[in-house]
Amino acid sequence: MSCPHAQTPEGVREIEGTIRTDFNATMSYGSYLDLDALLSAQHPVSSPEHHDELLFIIQHQTSELWLKLVLHELIECRRLMDNNEIGKALKCLARVKHIQKTLTEQWSVLATLTPREYAQFRGSLGSSSGFQSFQYRAVEFILGNKHRGMLKVFESDPEAHKLLSTVLAEPTVYDAFLHALARSGYAIPEHILQRDVSEAWVFQEALVPVFKQIYESDTTQWSFYQACEDLVDLEDNFQAWRFRHMSVVKRTIGFKPGTGGSSGVDFLKRALDLTFFPELFAVRTEIGK
Ligand code: HEM
Ligand SMILES: N[C@@H](CC(=O)c1ccccc1NC=O)C(=O)O
DSSP states (O other), X not given: OOOSSOBOTTSOXXXXXXXXOOOSSSOOHHHHTTHHHHHTOOOOOOSSOOTXXXXXXXXXXXXXXXXXXXXXXXXXXXXXXXXXXXXXXXXXHHHHHHHHHHHHHTHHHHTTSOHHHHHHHHGGGTTOOGGGOHHHHHHHHXXXXXXXXXXXXXXXXXXXXXXXXXXXHSOOHHHHHHHHHHHTTOOOOHHHHTSOTTSOOOOOTTHHHHHHHHHHOTTOOHHHHHHHHHHHHHHHHHHHHHHHHHHHHHHHHTTOOOTTSSOSHHHHHHGGGOOSOHHHHHHHHXXXX
């Protein structure tokens, strides 16, 4: 019986005759993706170089690349909400949710780093820490966990400082959503619509009945209901990332203080108390009452 797959007798896949191999004149894979820059951006600092430092660097770099896309999508989501294009905004949120899953799943790769392996090059990292990730901070900001004091960490990096100052001063995705709801006739109190958007979001009791109406009315526009649920998923995914970070840190450095100067695991545990959309969780207590 002949093999149904297109294999040569040598067991290799044939390179189709139409595949181009002359990439000098046109765009090539490597130049389009700037692989020269990307693949020469890993610079282990341990000396002699520790085998596992490349894992540590790549785990961070891939996380930063995904964070870049998360921020890009959240900014677009906010713009679409401002434009009353809720359906399109949901498309951005759906993408963000998948990226978050990837980011959280990725912790299992770093979890293969044993405490001893990490201890062998941790000293070379000096006082650098993920706490100094401006993209992570920008994502926290655009989701509502604003904190002006965090800007101080970025004083020596004017570009990062500028981006964070901008995101701090702009409305969050949640602000944009609430404005869209108000334009559609939902009773969002004026003081919420006029809030100082550079401040961290604080729980607003008055929004709970609004969300109760969205969740319980048969006439709710589906996209508003879906947006609420997507934001709940997004917060849930964010918490899962924070929890995995904390648990990987615990198994790698135990209860040592962090290189960034914090208490370490304890500090990361306290991040789990932060919430972006508290009213979307509070409303669940009221449903069916
Ligand atoms: C073995 C690996 C890791 C260890 C031991 C570790 C440890 C820590 C510790 C102790 C902190 C608290 C700040 C400090 O004092 O340094 C922190 C913060 C942070 N780390 Fe990591 N981390 C690891 C990997 C990562 C990775 C892969 C990322 C991905 C980007 C990351 C992102 C962050 C962020 C964003 C913060 C700030 C969190 C916040 O403000 O709540 N970390 N990390
Ligand atoms: N804060 C970590 C060090 C660390 O994880 C780190 C060091 C340099 C660049 C990014 C890092 N990632 C996350 O905090 C520690 O205390 O070991």
